[in-house]
Amino acid sequence: MTSLVVDGVHAFYGHIHALHGVSITVQPGEIVTLIGANGAGKSTTLKTIAGFLRPRPGRILLEGKPIAGLPPHEITRRGVCLVPEGRRIFPRMTVLENLEMGAFARGGRREIQDDLDRVCRLFPRLGERLGQTAGTLSGGEQQMLAIGRALMSRPRILLLDEPSMGLAPVLVELIFRTIQEINAQGVTILLVEQNALMALGVARRGYVLETGRVVLTDVAERLRENDLVRKSYLGEL
Amino acid sequence: MNWVLFGQQLINGVSLGAIYAVIALGYTMVYGIIELINFAHGDVYTAGSFVALATLVLLGASGHMAAAALAFALAVTFAVTMLVMGATGIVIERFAYRPLRGKQRLAPLLTAIGVSFSIENLLQLWMGPSPVPFPQIVPNPFFSLGPLTVGQMQLVVIGSSLVMMAALQLFVHRTRLGKAMRATAQDWMAAEIMGIDINKTIALTFFVGSVLAGAAGVITGLFYGNIWFINGFRAGLIAFTAAVLGGIGNTTGAALGGFLIGFIEVMTAQYVGFQWATVAVFSVLILVLIFRPTGLLGQQLPERT
């Protein structure tokens, strides 16, 4: 069954009409990317899926069941986890406490310990800094922590909002490799990126968003060849 | 300098400060989580004194009770008052503040002042405009500490305040709900994403702060022997000053600030003049706000975007 269906979703900030009927599907096991310029509505789409904005109107289905209108904490409990723009780690908690917060909604000490070990294998840098106050981590480490924390909730689908933002090229490489690794472990991923080249490198399919509308969708290889994408998002003339 | 007098006043300052500290915790927790200065908090504290009085009257408590009956009456009074005030805190948050959440900051602030006046007027309607005697049921023998004397009630005040502060620290750092509170205070959006129901967490914060204020209200009645509907206005402002002095949002700071403010108030009254005590306290507020708005334990204010 389709993991996630976003169907004709409109969303507003007060009177600002940010999404104009966005439709997206994500199949189990896929990495799907959402690309677009500043202000296109990428973050708004993820925030709407995660429950921070209510679709007015529009449907959102998680494995066939409607989730639109549920509060964000309920949506997390159903297996959708957002790694928000700007990371939003808990700055005055330690790395370990942040990771434990990721497992807040679930029980099972043994499983939580297993997941901690798994996150530390995925991001050895976090494993070395479990006692450090998260606010003092570097930007790259904070991004790792934000992703690691989300994994602690055992999401069925992970929503990543610009994980490469503000990171040095080596770290961007590392983050993208890790995203592939997480996906290989069975987590379905919806990835928002400004770095379209990298995103289309790891994704199977992609959607191009412009001013709150999907203007193009295709498998990743063909999007990379597409003139509009090359001109607007890959910086080619 | 008369050191015996100073030492005696130090004991007075610590017992006064202990009560401020407990009230300050409620201000600082609520500010930490929703950035609201809950001006009604001082009145919740005084309402606690009144609920305690009513409970003691219902129980028929008097100064001539056997020790066991006295302990029972006190336990029931604390439990009833703390629960009633905790519930009051939840109701205030639910109906006065939650509907305004996310609006401009002035609206909830004005509402808080309105809630404060409402509680004061309800208390006045209930028990009248004059100070009301509070039954002195706890024997208050004095013990000597070398040249100093300390009353049993002072020890009760200081001891129970310390117990409450320690319990709060344990709650916030060791329990699941406490962690949810800290997470929500640091980043409410991330807390939601972790699966935390922030409405419940905010309600819980009001509950805990109001439970502490209720306990402080009982202690105040027992200690001072009379209560007055307007007490919470002054005590609330002073406890708020303590919270700002310690670093608003920081519970350790609130406790520290409470003791410091109690000390400053008592020492100013002794060495400068009784009429200057309140002036000194609010001068501290102004100085802190000008020169060190993050307070002594200078934590960053919760980051928000």
Ligand SMILES: Nc1ncnc2c1ncn2[C@@H]1O[C@H](COP(=O)(O)OP(=O)(O)OP(=O)(O)O)[C@@H](O)[C@H]1O
């Ligand atoms: N909190 C908000 N209040 C009002 N308008 C907003 C808010 N957040 C976003 N918008 C508006 O909604 C539109 C879509 O914004 P969104 O953040 O989804 O874009 P984005 O594609 O994520 O852009 P970026 O690449 O800059 O992150 C923009 O016009 C933006 O100005």
Ligand SMILES: [Mg+2]
């Ligand atoms: Mg964005």
